[in-house]
Amino acid sequence: MGGAKKKGLWFRYLIAVILLLIMIYPYIYMVLNSFADWDQVDKKLFPTEYSLKSYEWLLGGGEAAIPRPWLNAFFNSFIVSGASTLLMMVSAVMVAYALAKMPFKGRDTINNFILFQMFFPAIILLIPTFLLIQRIGMYDSYWGLILPKAMSLWAVFMYTNFFKAIPETFIEAAKLDGASELQIMYKIVLPMSKSITTVIFLFLFMERWTELLWDMLVAKSDNMLTLNVLLSQMFGPYGGYPGPLYAASVLLTLPIIIIFLLFAKKFQEGMQFTLK
């Protein structure tokens, strides 16, 4: 290690840190403004006066004509995203296991059809899916928010590729011991797929948590709104009160960041695998 090389390295780290700060600055801005005194919101890069007023206002209703159900929306987001993600994971594992490890007649047809559907622009389905949900009485209900998003073809695709790489010998051995397909899937295949499961879970949860278009169409009544939809609706009416909206943004962003950071290490391991 020569002196020049060391210097170059320091410089590299400096650039990396500056770049990272620029990239996460919008988050910093959001958090600072949610705690900022109201007459400083959106006026300074770094506010100087702080208070909890925005949070009190948001969760207590403040002087708003109609207090909005922020906390309720927060729980709705959790229930909907959690249930949706769980269903997507379970269905993906089952279907992928069948496609990767169970030779049966018609498997290739299903496989090709999944690929066909994956490349199909989803926008075409929006209106009739909405009508379908309406006709079967799921409009403005948890089911309407969850069921159309209960399956992810991307997850099926990822799992299928991963399961294909698991050697048959493991499965053959378990079969000789008299294990059923379900047991093999649950006790052998799934424990081997921990890191990729983390990656798939995080991506699916993130995507579901930040979905706006579908939730906006289906959730109508106050007690059904998800956090994203409520925040979106309040854009205009709360325009004069940016502080509380920053607080709501923190409420919407913090959980997902915490979840991501909890799994970050596993996520990176899994990503290494998925990108190869």
Added chain:
Amino acid sequence: MSTKHGRMGWLFASPYLIYALVFFLIPLVWSLFLSFTDWNLISPTFTFVGLENYMEAFRSPGVQSAFFVTFKFLAVFVPLVVASSIIVALIVQGLPKFKGLFLIGFFLPYLASGVVSSFIVKGILSYNSPVNEFLRNSLGLDINWLGSPFAALFVVAMIIAWKFTGYYALILTSGFESIGTEIYEAAMIDGVTPWQRFWKITFPLLYPALFTVLILSIGVTFGIFTEVYQLTGGGPNFATNTWQMEIFTRAFSNLQAGYASAIAIIASVVTFISVFIIRKLLEMWGKRNGWS
């Protein structure tokens, strides 16, 4: 044995079969059917209008703008996000320690909801914000960010590029890792300039990962909705009117369900063909230069 397997196989695949029927095939047929009617989403009656919706759609400024806006987004957003993710990947790549930590940090914007990032950017760009104060007082620039066509498109492209940069940098970094250090050392001995090194060694070896990033970002471009809905509503003067925005407005604001279905079908066909052609061109370009 095979029949037993067969039944189990179908059973395990059944979630997909049910899902594909209920949420893909039925809506698909329904969509086609609706596109030939004048149904308004509410009334119990409708009439068949043949190809009228399609004729109408091709003439409407909304559909025409959606077609061109998508390509404008391609021209602005894709280079933006590819360039920024290459820069991030290049910088993080050379770090002996904390590389993983930096990558995690750069990935964080991906977690932002479009509603949240739109709101933050609206605040950062509001009239009295520090950014605009600085531009006005120091440079004499008074930019109406969301009021002028190109600026609005650029702001939306920026927000989405911000979101995806870290994610794509992660993909590119794994591409970098497949490049051995020996090749660089050999180049050093041969006295290659950094510029040559990037274009002659790094870029070609990175191309497979870059191809993935290009395909992903093109896919993102054809699905832009949230940021546009939140910030511009497709305006000013249709300058940011994407396919999703146009369909949403037609179907759920104007209640023209039949007409919007026709637009959705046009949008799908245009998207499918465009992505297919771009993909083929990229593959040809990569092959011709011997990168892939």
